[in-house]
Amino acid sequence: MSSAADATATFYQSLQSSRLLTDTQLRELWGWLAYARPDLQGMAKEIHRRGWLTPYQIREIAKGRGAALKIAGRYTLLEILGEGGMGRVYKVQDTRMGRSVALKVIRKEKLSHALTIERFLQEIRALSAMDHPNVVKVYDAEEVSGHHFYVMELIDGADLTKIVRDNGPMGIPEACDAIRQAAFGLQHAYERGLVHRDIKPSNIIVPRNGSAVKLVDLGLARLMEPPGGEDAHRITQEGFVIGTPDFLAPEQARNPMAVDIRADIYALGGTLYYILTGKVPFDGATPTEKLLKHCTDPAPSLLLQRPDAPAQIEQIIHWCMAKRTEDRPQTPEHLAFALLPFCPASTVGTGAFVGPSSGRNPMPAGPHLVPTYAPPVYTPPGMPLPLPDPNPSSQVFKLPPQTTEDDPIRRRSEGGFPVGAVLVALGALFVVAVLGFAVYRVFLKTDPPPPDTFTNTQDMKMVRLEGGTFRMGSPEGETGREPDGREGPVREVTISGPFFVSATEVTNGQFLKVMGTNQSKAARIAARPESLPVDAATWDEANEFCRKMTEKEKGQTWARKGWAYRLPTEAEWEYAARAGTDTPFACGPAANFGTQAVFRATEDDPLGIGGEPNKPLRFAQDVGKTEPNKFGLYDMNGNIAEWCSDWYKPGAYKDAPRDNPTGPADGDKRTIRGGSYQSPASGVRSASRDGRRPTDRLEYVGFRIVYAPVQK
Numbered sequence: 001m002s003s004a005a006d007a008t009a010t011f012y013q014s015l016q017s018s019r020l021l022t023d024t025q026l027r028e029l030w031g032w033l034a035y036a037r038p039d040l041q042g043m044a045k046e047i048h049r050r051g052w053l054t055p056y057q058i059r060e061i062a063k064g065r066g067a068a069l070k071i072a073g074r075y076t077l078l079e080i081l082g083e084g085g086m087g088r089v090y091k092v093q094d095t096r097m098g099r100s101v102a103l104k105v106i107r108k109e110k111l112s113h114a115l116t117i118e119r120f121l122q123e124i125r126a127l128s129a130m131d132h133p134n135v136v137k138v139y140d141a142e143e144v145s146g147h148h149f150y151v152m153e154l155i156d157g158a159d160l161t162k163i164v165r166d167n168g169p170m171g172i173p174e175a176c177d178a179i180r181q182a183a184f185g186l187q188h189a190y191e192r193g194l195v196h197r198d199i200k201p202s203n204i205i206v207p208r209n210g211s212a213v214k215l216v217d218l219g220l221a222r223l224m225e226p227p228g229g230e231d232a233h234r235i236t237q238e239g240f241v242i243g244t245p246d247f248l249a250p251e252q253a254r255n256p257m258a259v260d261i262r263a264d265i266y267a268l269g270g271t272l273y274y275i276l277t278g279k280v281p282f283d284g285a286t287p288t289e290k291l292l293k294h295c296t297d298p299a300p301s302l303l304l305q306r307p308d309a310p311a312q313i314e315q316i317i318h319w320c321m322a323k324r325t326e327d328r329p330q331t332p333e334h335l336a337f338a339l340l341p342f343c344p345a346s347t348v349g350t351g352a353f354v355g356p357s358s359g360r361n362p363m364p365a366g367p368h369l370v371p372t373y374a375p376p377v378y379t380p381p382g383m384p385l386p387l388p389d390p391n392p393s394s395q396v397f398k399l400p401p402q403t404t405e406d407d408p409i410r411r412r413s414e415g416g417f418p419v420g421a422v423l424v425a426l427g428a429l430f431v432v433a434v435l436g437f438a439v440y441r442v443f444l445k446t447d448p449p450p451p452d453t454f455t456n457t458q459d460m461k462m463v464r465l466e467g468g469t470f471r472m473g474s475p476e477g478e479t480g481r482e483p484d485g486r487e488g489p490v491r492e493v494t495i496s497g498p499f500f501v502s503a504t505e506v507t508n509g510q511f512l513k514v515m516g517t518n519q520s521k522a523a524r525i526a527a528r529p530e531s532l533p534v535d536a537a538t539w540d541e542a543n544e545f546c547r548k549m550t551e552k553e554k555g556q557t558w559a560r561k562g563w564a565y566r567l568p569t570e571a572e573w574e575y576a577a578r579a580g581t582d583t584p585f586a587c588g589p590a591a592n593f594g595t596q597a598v599f600r601a602t603e604d605d606p607l608g609i610g611g612e613p614n615k616p617l618r619f620a621q622d623v624g625k626t627e628p629n630k631f632g633l634y635d636m637n638g639n640i641a642e643w644c645s646d647w648y649k650p651g652a653y654k655d656a657p658r659d660n661p662t663g664p665a666d667g668d669k670r671t672i673r674g675g676s677y678q679s680p681a682s683g684v685r686s687a688s689r690d691g692r693r694p695t696d697r698l699e700y701v702g703f704r705i706v707y708a709p710v711q712k
Helices: 002-018 023-036 040-049 055-062 114-128 160-167 172-191 232-237 250-254 261-277 287-296 311-320 332-342 408-414 419-444 508-515 521-525 539-552 570-578
Strands: 075-083 087-094 099-106 138-144 147-153 157-159 204-207 453-455 461-465 468-472 491-495 499-502 563-566 641-647 670-673 689-692 706-709
Touching (some): 002 023, 087 147, 160 204, 160 261, 172 204, 172 332, 261 311, 468 570, 508 539, 539 563, 539 641, 570 641
Antiparallel strands (some): 461 499, 468 491, 563 706, 641 670, 670 689
């Protein structure tokens, strides 16, 4: 009891020092403590029940960091809203103005030089002068103890990425309206000399109350200046080259300092494609591969993914994503008014803004304001929208029309050239070729190429991966990296493809159907264990499951000669887990508990956000409940640890081959990857690895499978 009393007394003193509670609240709490005599957890729950402090504030005070919850004397931190490469965003209370706002703290390393600090402050001053319903309002910017931050409007809503991930592709009118409003916000920024340079779905927020869509994260935009200015090369080196490979304009990949507003228009076109299809414009195993496709490949076809979409919307996307900047809309308002006929009728949140801030409205009044799914396409002033070819052809080249006098082939035809005999001969050759190919297929028994994805007989979705090159392991200095060298050194590894990976871990229900028995702990104690990942399966049992699956599926349409189910190699597993990223998790530098990964929350793990600290889970959660990575794979980080085919050695990385490594030649342990619900957040990073005996039956270890050519 004395230990509990000491802990609550210490916490009470920390509360007093934080000055977040009034004297009246402190007296009430002291009286309740004397009466109830709770432990520290009970005291924290009571404070939260009374609504005096948020869980985040309670945790920070318990760690002795209560003083840091007040910034600049007027901002009180309430909770963490998110974190990205540039910094962390908090919900805070502005005690001077009596309102809740968002506060973004920029990472110190991003503003490490006087030049970049001055540029940052210059841009914040420009942003604070902006006033537009489709742009988040910036209120203030300060620096405290070397930390630069800015304060902005708090938006209660969800960004377009989350909306699509949670609900699937958006409806056509809603998607067009979201991009239309974002374009008007971008027009306002353009008229004030700003280029965003990081337009993407997660930077466009739809408020829950139905008010205007907001364009956010303009805080790191670059004030437009002539390319090659005296500071151009220095600013690039100072870290102002930003952008997301999935939506980056070709010219931004080549020369980030020379871009103008048309790079943002390109990204808006890619964003429209994403929210209508749920897919990024160009897939790629690495950021470099995606950038190359932005520079060389034609814009993707919307109609292949959304046959219900009007052809004009595909034209608009292709217009925005033209490779040459002069072939795109020249200002955001051109795009906004081209989308207007496809938007829903003006309602709260969809018609919040009907024209740019300058008062120009190039859209003539008329019946186009009535929403329809196949309206006439509006041509913005000064920039004609490309029209579809009235005589489409599948050929790359088409002969120009010719008269008989110009065309020797036509002259011969009209002069009695034996066309019929030629056609008969060609037909005979075609029949011989078809018969020859059939004989070739019968005797060689070749299979057609594997499908893009398939669902096997156990209702597992198998996701096709094309293979590629990635950086395997964790760099020195990565937070949470094991000190014994098991995760390094980092080296480039190439994985051959294609091969298929199960989108989720093997479940109890699937394991039982194939194997006939199941010794899973969760299956014994959970109310509905069928969709939970199988646990306590040995490495040998996992391999036997794969063998039986291969036998079961002989003759299926997706079965291929020389292919089989098996456990992934360690390199294949990390390639699939990273999904083209270099961050500790596929979702970024940190993971949100329950939405992005399942792990054991701890008090002081900087990589884990959310969750009740140190509260152990009894077993893993249902498969497929966290957000998938960019390859469409679930629970690669946490939930249940996963067997790989490789033998395990801590220093195996040092001498491993670069192409398709399969691990050491022998050993006494097999590799497990991904961490589990029993691991801290640092233990479920993409590079985390460990080893266990293949006969071990562990309640936190299961597996997923691959379908691939049999290894030689």
